[in-house]
Amino acid sequence: AVAPRLLREYFDPAVLPVIEGGAEETTALLAQRFDHIFYTGNGTVGRIVMAAAAKNLTPVTLELGGKSPVFVAPDADVDETARRLVGAKFGNAGQQCIAPDYVLADPATAAALVPAVSQDAAAVPVLTVAAAAAEAPAGAVTLAAQPVLPAGRAVTARVKLADAAT
Numbered sequence: 001a002v003a004p005r006l007l008r009e010y011f012d013p014a015v016l017p018v019i020e021g022g023a024e025e026t027t028a029l030l031a032q033r034f035d036h037i038f039y040t041g042n043g044t045v046g047r048i049v050m051a052a053a054a055k056n057l058t059p060v061t062l063e064l065g066g067k068s069p070v071f072v073a074p075d076a077d078v079d080e081t082a083r084r085l086v087g088a089k090f091g092n093a094g095q096q097c098i099a100p101d102y103v104l105a106d107p108a109t110a111a112a113l114v115p116a117v118s119q120d121a122a123a124v125p126v127l128t129v130a131a132a133a134a135e136a137p138a139g140a141v142t143l144a145a146q147p148v149l150p151a152g153r154a155v156t157a158r159v160k161l162a163d164a165a166t
Contacts, residue, residue: 030048033056036060037059037061049062050062069101070102078113081116085100
C-alpha cells in the first residue's frame with residue numbers, strides 16, 4: 001500500500017509508527033495504553049474500540065462516517081454552489097469526514113443545480129496511480145491509490161428535494 005510505505009519513508013517510526021493488519025493486530029494494539037484514541041470507521045468496530053479503551057479509561061474520539069447533508073437556499077448562486085460542492089466532495093478523493101453526501105433543495109433549485117454539479121464533476125481530472133505519483137511534488141505524501149472518479153467518468157447527481165410545504 002502506498003500510504004504506509006510513504007509514512008515509513010518520511011516519518012520517524014518513533015514519532016509516527018505505522019501498524020498494518022487485521023482483527024488480530026488491531027486487538028493487540030487496542031490492549032495497549034494510549035493517551036487518546038482516534039478512530040474513523042463504522043459503528044460496529046467503533047463499539048469494539050470504545051470497549052477496549054474503556055478498560056484503561058482511555059479517552060476516545062470516534063468519527064463514525066455520519067452523513068453530511070448540504071442545504072442549498074433558493075437564492076444561492078448555483079454555479080458557485082456547484083463548484084464548491086464538487087470541490088468538497090472530490091477533495092482528497094472524497095476521503096473527508098465532512099465531504100457532502102447529499103443535497104437538500106427546493107425543486108427549482110435542484111433542477112438548476114443538478115446539471116451544474118454534473119458539469120463541474122465531469123471536469124475533475126482522472127489520474128492513474130502512476131500519473132498522480134509522477135505529478136506529486138518531491139517529498140509529498142500522496143495517497144494516490146484513491147481514484148477520483150470511476151472509470152467511464154459517470155457522474156450521478158443525487159438531490160433530495162425538500163418538501164415545499166415545510
